[in-house]
Amino acid sequence: MAFDPPLLGGVLLRRYKRFFADVRLDDGRELTLHCPNTGSMLNCGEPGSRIWGSVQPRPGRKLPGTWELVETAPGVLACIHSARANKVIEAGLQAGLITPLADYPQWRREVRLPGSNSRFDFLLSGAGECVVEVKSVTLAVGEGVGAFPDAVSLRGQKHLSELVEVLASGRRACLLFCVMHSGIERVRPADEIDPVYGQLLREAVQAGVEVVAWSVIPGPEGLRVAGALPVEL
Template sequence: MLIPFETPLREATLLRRYKRFLADIRLPDGQEITVHCPNTGSMRNCGQPGDRVWVSLDYKPGRKLPGTWELVEIGSGQVACIHSARANRVVAQALQQGLITPLAGYPEVRAEVRLPEGSSRFDFLLSGGGRAECVVEVKSVTLALGKVVGAFPDAVSARGQKHLRELIEVVQGGRRACLLFCVMHSGIEQVRPADEIDAEYGRLLREAAAAGVEVLAWSVWPQPNGMQVRGALPVVL
């Protein structure tokens, strides 16, 4: 399944990323502009000066920046989506179409749901069909370590650790819970915790899996014409 972008992307060359959310690019006509970098992580191994990138441009009046950085070409033709919010949008459509088979069969898919018994907000709540409700938390994976191995997180993530503790509580409360790694990098073929970056996250991920939290990884290949939902990848704990 190919999920197209809302507007056609423009190819450009990355000049630099700075102040976390800004990136300077050069368009094919030589024009240099600053666009939004929609990624809060370190973006390790994703984007060096001179890399080919793709951006969505929108020159609406009142908009602070004229566009958003979406994709980057890494190495020998591999492409990653650095727009981390895309993961939830892709997963939402994939869930509704039943493409993520372990989570298929739920007629109701609700996004950004807060459970009555707690203050946590989760990415998705699946319900209906006579099945136990399933809480789903999505994490975008773009960090490639080695030839085919992807890892999460790319920086110490207190927020990610908190989500794992909360998913364990969800299972203990009688609901189904799933941590879904949305792998938006065409060169990644398996996923593992990035213990060398955030050892506590790795520990909690293994604890969550042992407690009954389902840990899945799904491959999504970014392309200039859209995001292609492919299939399951192994998670190595």
């Protein structure tokens, strides 16, 4: 998945009010870019970090561009644009690259099931149906380990309970960690940040919810679906 328009490099000056990032581009311009991430961005928002963003001013847009990537260590990149996770996973489904879910020829996005107040990221259909909820992982905690969430996530806890309900309806249920960080080699729940989420995740797995992690390698040119990563519970 190529970035369009191409990204420009720079340095992060500060992130504030969650959605604003002051940056200095390599050409010397200082701009405020949109920060498309509602999480804490733990270990991904240090001032002075090398960043890449798109700059595309247009009428009616408040900010001139969007922050996309950050270098968290020398040569290690993370994509902080959390909405990219669903788009790159959809591209992976189309190409048959997400092998545990490759047997479903059809899918719909943002589906609300009967009796549910929430929308699920994907409903796959074919020989049966599978509900898929995607979570973006960018928190690296050392030694190749990634953790989710990076802040207490009541929404994430709710999604786990709803995936268990999906199983009761006779559908397959899958939680997919989309790991958009080139330094992460395996994933675990961030019990030190949200112990309730970790507990609910393990209970969901015991109930039959499938949990998979898929590596997406970010680079200034684009995002590349790489392959499965182990999930440690």
